[in-house]
Amino acid sequence: MDSSKQQNILVELKNITKKFGALIANDKVNLSIEKGEIHALVGENGAGKTTLMNVFYGLYQPDFGKIYLNGTEIHMANPKTAISLGIGMVHQHFMLIPPLTVAENIVLGEEPGNFLTYNKSKAISEVQQISEKHGLNVDPAALVSTLSVGTEQRVEILKLLYRRASILIFDEPTAVLTPQETKDLFRIFNSLKKEGKTIVFISHKLKEVMEISDRITVMRQGKTVGVLVKEKTSEAEIARLMVGRDVLFIPDKEVFPKGDVVLEVQNLQAVNDRHLPALQGVSFTVKAGEILGVAGVAGNGQTELAEVLTGLRSVKNGKIFLKGQDVTQDSPGEKIKLGIAHILGIAHVPEDRHKRGLILDFPVAYNLILGSQNKLPFSKNLILDSQAIQNFAKEKIVEFDIRPGNENLPARYLSGGNQQKVVIAREFSRDPSFLVISQPTRGVDVGGIEFIHHQILSMKKKGKAILLISLELDEILNLSDRIAVLYNGKIMKILERAAATEEQLGLLMAGISEYSSTEKS
Amino acid sequence: MKKIAREILLPISSIFFAFLVGAVIIKASGRSPFLAYQSLLMGGFGSLGNLAQTCLFSIPLIFTGLSVALAYKCGLFNIGGEGQFLLGGLFSMAAGIYIHAPFIIHFPLCLLCGFAGGAVAGAIPGWLKARYGIHEVINTIMLNWICLNFVAYIVNGPMKSPSGLGTPEPLKTAIPPLIIPDSVIPGNQLNIGFIIAIVFVLLVGFYLSRTVQGYNLKAVGLNPMAAEYGGISISKNIFLAMCLAGGLSGLGGTFYYLGDLGRIPSTLSFTGYGFEGIAVALVGGLNPIGVFGASLLFGSLESGGIFMQLNANVPKDLVTIIQALVIIFVIVPGLVQSVFNWYRAKKEKEGFEYS
Numbered sequence: 001m002d003s004s005k006q007q008n009i010l011v012e013l014k015n016i017t018k019k020f021g022a023l024i025a026n027d028k029v030n031l032s033i034e035k036g037e038i039h040a041l042v043g044e045n046g047a048g049k050t051t052l053m054n055v056f057y058g059l060y061q062p063d064f065g066k067i068y069l070n071g072t073e074i075h076m077a078n079p080k081t082a083i084s085l086g087i088g089m090v091h092q093h094f095m096l097i098p099p100l101t102v103a104e105n106i107v108l109g110e111e112p113g114n115f116l117t118y119n120k121s122k123a124i125s126e127v128q129q130i131s132e133k134h135g136l137n138v139d140p141a142a143l144v145s146t147l148s149v150g151t152e153q154r155v156e157i158l159k160l161l162y163r164r165a166s167i168l169i170f171d172e173p174t175a176v177l178t179p180q181e182t183k184d185l186f187r188i189f190n191s192l193k194k195e196g197k198t199i200v201f202i203s204h205k206l207k208e209v210m211e212i213s214d215r216i217t218v219m220r221q222g223k224t225v226g227v228l229v230k231e232k233t234s235e236a237e238i239a240r241l242m243v244g245r246d247v248l249f250i251p252d253k254e255v256f257p258k259g260d261v262v263l264e265v266q267n268l269q270a271v272n273d274r275h276l277p278a279l280q281g282v283s284f285t286v287k288a289g290e291i292l293g294v295a296g297v298a299g300n301g302q303t304e305l306a307e308v309l310t311g312l313r314s315v316k317n318g319k320i321f322l323k324g325q326d327v328t329q330d331s332p333g334e335k336i337k338l339g340i341a342h343i344l345g346i347a348h349v350p351e352d353r354h355k356r357g358l359i360l361d362f363p364v365a366y367n368l369i370l371g372s373q374n375k376l377p378f379s380k381n382l383i384l385d386s387q388a389i390q391n392f393a394k395e396k397i398v399e400f401d402i403r404p405g406n407e408n409l410p411a412r413y414l415s416g417g418n419q420q421k422v423v424i425a426r427e428f429s430r431d432p433s434f435l436v437i438s439q440p441t442r443g444v445d446v447g448g449i450e451f452i453h454h455q456i457l458s459m460k461k462k463g464k465a466i467l468l469i470s471l472e473l474d475e476i477l478n479l480s481d482r483i484a485v486l487y488n489g490k491i492m493k494i495l496e497r498a499a500a501t502e503e504q505l506g507l508l509m510a511g512i513s514e515y516s517s518t519e520k521s
Numbered sequence: 522m523k524k525i526a527r528e529i530l531l532p533i534s535s536i537f538f539a540f541l542v543g544a545v546i547i548k549a550s551g552r553s554p555f556l557a558y559q560s561l562l563m564g565g566f567g568s569l570g571n572l573a574q575t576c577l578f579s580i581p582l583i584f585t586g587l588s589v590a591l592a593y594k595c596g597l598f599n600i601g602g603e604g605q606f607l608l609g610g611l612f613s614m615a616a617g618i619y620i621h622a623p624f625i626i627h628f629p630l631c632l633l634c635g636f637a638g639g640a641v642a643g644a645i646p647g648w649l650k651a652r653y654g655i656h657e658v659i660n661t662i663m664l665n666w667i668c669l670n671f672v673a674y675i676v677n678g679p680m681k682s683p684s685g686l687g688t689p690e691p692l693k694t695a696i697p698p699l700i701i702p703d704s705v706i707p708g709n710q711l712n713i714g715f716i717i718a719i720v721f722v723l724l725v726g727f728y729l730s731r732t733v734q735g736y737n738l739k740a741v742g743l744n745p746m747a748a749e750y751g752g753i754s755i756s757k758n759i760f761l762a763m764c765l766a767g768g769l770s771g772l773g774g775t776f777y778y779l780g781d782l783g784r785i786p787s788t789l790s791f792t793g794y795g796f797e798g799i800a801v802a803l804v805g806g807l808n809p810i811g812v813f814g815a816s817l818l819f820g821s822l823e824s825g826g827i828f829m830q831l832n833a834n835v836p837k838d839l840v841t842i843i844q845a846l847v848i849i850f851v852i853v854p855g856l857v858q859s860v861f862n863w864y865r866a867k868k869e870k871e872g873f874e875y876s
C-alpha cells in the first residue's frame with residue numbers, strides 16, 4: 001500500500017466503520033500511529049474510542065475498513081491474532097482473577113513448565129524481572145484480591161509485557177487513579193517508550209493528554225475530527241475539536257455569604273452491601289449557600305455516604321441533623337423509610353443514573369416525576385394526572401435543555417448527558433434545602449458538563465446546601481467551597497478550597513495525611 | 522402511532538406465519554389446507570352460536586392471561602396460574618354451594634371468594650419472594666401441585682356430593698347467567714363472565730397505566746433499585762402484584778367451574794388454562810388489550826378445531842400445533858422481527874453501496 005509515506009508509521013486504521021444496529025459507533029475513522037510514540041485518542045464519552053480500539057484488538061469485526069501493520073493489511077480475526085502480532089490492551093474494566101496471585105494471573109494461558117505441571121518459581125522470577133525492569137513495583141506472589149486499583153492496573157501492564165506486546169493500548173487508564181498514581185503511570189509510559197514500545201492512550205482528560213502524549217487524534221460522534229501534534233496545540237483547541245464549539249472552562253466562582261448550618265453529620269457509621277464497615281465515623285456540616293466537595297478514590301465510602309444521607313441505607317451509628325432536626329434512620333432491624341429524603345426535602349442525584357436514577361424504559365415524563373408520583377399535581381386520589389405530568393415534563397425539557405425534546409420517549413434513547421439532565425431536572429425541581437449530588441457529570445459530554453455545573457452553582461446561589469461527591473478532582477476543585485477527602489470510610493481532612501492544592505488532595509486521597517502543612521481549616 | 526402499528530403488526534404477522542407453516546403441514550399430510558382453514562374459521566366465527574362458543578372458551582384465558590401480564594409488569598413470571606385457577610374455583614364453588622343469598626349478593630360474593638382463593642395461591646410465592654427473595658418461578662410451579670392435591674382432597678372428601686361426580690352443583694343464585702337467552706341462540710352457554718372479563722381487561726389496563734399503584738408496580742418491574750430510590754417499596758409491590766395476579770387467575774377458575782362445568786369434578790387435573798395464560802400473555806404483547814385479542818384467537822382455535830376435524834378430516838391436534846407455532850413465532854426473540862430487519866437491511870445496503 002502507498003499511504004505510509006512516512007517511514008515510521010506502524011499502524012494504520014483506514015475507514016473503519018462499525019455499526020451497532022442503527023447506531024454508527026465508528027464512521028470511516030482513520031488513525032495512524034507512529035512507531036515509538038505515545039498517541040492519545042481523545043473524545044467525549046460515546047465518541048467511539050473504545051469501539052475503535054476493540055476493532056483494532058480483534059474484539060469486534062468492522063463493517064468496512066482495513067487495518068495495516070507495518071504497511072501490510074491484517075485481518076484481525078480475534079484478540080489472539082492481535083496478541084500474536086504484539087498488540088496488547090488494558091481495558092477500562094480490568095480482567096484479572098482475584099483469587100489467583102499476580103504471577104498466576106500474568107502467566108495464565110502461557111504457563112512455564114510442561115503441560116501438566118506449572119513451574120511456579122519460574123513464573124514468579126520471570127514476572128519479578130519484568131516488574132523491576134520497568135519499575136512497576138509489583139509483588140508477584142501477592143493475591144490480586146489484596147491489591148489496590150493502581151496496582152491491579154500495573155499487573156495488567158505486566159501481563160502485556162509478559163506476552164511481549166510492543167503496541168500497548170490503554171483505555172481510560174487514569175479514570176480510576178489518584179493524581180499520584182497517574183504520575184506513576186506516566187513514568188511507566190515514559191519508560192516503555194524509551195524501550196521502543198508504542199502506546200495508545202485513550203482519555204478525555206485534556207490536561208493529562210497534554211502532559212504525556214506526542215500526537216493526539218480527536219474523535220467526535222464516531223468520526224476523526226483532527227490529528228494534532230502536542231507541541232503545536234492547546235487544551236482549548238482539543239476541547240473545541242472534541243465538542244465542536246468553544247467551551248467555557250472555568251465556572252464563575254463568586255463567593256456568597258454562607259448561611260446557617262443546614263446539614264450536620266456526627267460520627268456517622270454504616271456498612272456496605274457485604275456488611276463490611278464502609279463509613280467509620282464521619283462528621284461534617286454543610287451550610288446554606290455552600291458546596292462541600294467530597295474527594296476520594298472510588299470505593300472509599302462515597303456510595304454509602306450518599307445512601308445514608310438520603311435514607312437508602314441505614315445508619316449503624318452516629319446522627320444526621322437536617323436544620324437541627326434529627327433525621328437519622330437507625331432503627332435496628334426495622335426497614336428504613338423509603339423516600340424519606342424526598343419527604344424531608346433532600347434532593348439526590350445518584351452516582352449511577354442507570355442503577356438508581358432512572359427507569360430507562362419509562363418515558364422521560366415518568367422519570368421526571370419519580371419520587372413525586374404520589375403527590376399533587378401529578379396524581380390526585382392515587383390516579384395519575386397525565387396532563388399535569390406532560391406539562392411538567394415539557395416545562396423541564398425546555399428549562400434544562402433536554403434533547404430530544406420528546407417527553408414520551410423512553411429515557412433509554414437519550415444520550416448519557418441528556419439522561420443526566422433528566423435526573424438533575426427532577427431533583428433540582430423539588431425545591432430542596434439540601435442536595436446530595438454524586439458524580440453529576442460521569443459519562444456526560446463536555447457541553448453537558450458545563451451546563452450541569454452551571455445548574456449546580458445556581459442552586460448554590462439560591463442558598464441551597466450542597467454535598468458534591470465526585471471522583472473527578474477537577475470538578476471538586478472547580479465547584480467546591482470546602483473539600484473533604486474521604487479515605488477508607490473516614491474523612492482525612494476538610495480543607496478550604498483556597499487552601500487546597502491538587503498535590504495535597506492527592507496525598508490525602510491515598511491515605512497519607514501530611515505533616516508539613518500547618519494550615520488550619 | 523408508529524409504535525402502536527408496529528406492536529400490532531408483529532403479532533399479526535407472527536400469526537400469519539404460523540398459519541402458513543400449519544398449511545404446509547396439512548398439505549404434507551395429504552389434506553386441503555384451504556378446506557381446513559375455511560372450516561376452522563367457520564367453526565370459530567361462522568355463526569352466532571360458534572362465535573358465542575369462541576367467546577366462552579376465551580373467558581378463562583383472558584383472566585389467566587391478564588394474570589401473567591400483570592405479574593410480568595412487576596418483573597415476575599407467574600407460572601402458578603394453574604394452582605391459582607384451581608384454588609379460585611374451589612373458594613367460589615364453596616361459596617356457591619354453602620352460602621344462601623339472593624343472586625345480587627350471592628353471585629358477587631362468589632366472585633369475591635374466587636378472587637380471594639386465587640389471591641391466596643398468589644400471595645404465598647409473593648411473600649416468599651418479597652421476604653426471602655426465593656424465585657417465584659420455582660414457588661409457583663411447586664404450589665401448582667400443592668393446590669391440585671389440596672383441591673382434589675377437598676373435592677373428594679369434605680365437599681364430595683352424594684352422586685360421587687365431584688362437588689355438588691352450586692345454587693342457582695351462584696351460577697353466572699347467560700348473556701344471550703337460549704331462545705335467541707339455541708344451545709349457547711356464553712355467560713356473563715365474558716362481559717366481566719372485558720371489564721377486567723379495562724380495569725387492569727387502567728390500573729397499570731393511570732394509577733400511582735400501577736406506576737409503582739411497573740417501576741419495580743423495570744428497575745427495582747431506582748424504584749426504591751423513588752420511595753417505592755420493592756417487597757410490597759412484589760407481594761401485591763402476586764396477590765392481584767393470583768386473584769385474576771382465580772376469577773378464571775371461578776367462571777370455569779361455576780359456569781362451564783357447573784361443579785368441580787372428582788377426577789381433577791390441571792386444566793391447562795394457567796399455562797395457556799402464559800402463551801396468551803406473550804402473544805398479546807403483555808398488555809391487557811393484546812391479551813384480550815390473543816384469548817379470542819386461542820378461543821376460536823379451540824371452538825373451530827372441533828369443526829375442522831368434522832369437516833376437513835384434519836385432526837384437532839393440528840390446532841395445538843398451530844397454537845404452538847403462533848407462540849414460537851411470537852416469542853422466539855425476533856424470529857419475525859429478523860425477517861423485517863433483513864428486509865430493511867437489504868434495502869439500506871442497496872442505498873448505501875454507491876457511497
Ligand SMILES: Nc1ncnc2c1ncn2[C@@H]1O[C@H](COP(=O)(O)OP(=O)(O)O)[C@@H](O)[C@H]1O
Pocket residue numbers: 020023024025043044045046047048049050051052
Ligand atoms: N457493544 C455495543 N452495542 C451497542 N452499542 C455500543 C456497543 N459498544 C458501544 N456502543 C455505542 O457506541 C458508541 C461509542 O461507544 P464507545 O466506543 O464505548 O465510546 P467511547 O469509548 O468513546 O466513550 C456509544 O454510543 C455506545 O453506546
Ligand SMILES: [Mg+2]
Pocket residue numbers: 046049050051092171
Ligand atoms: Mg470508552
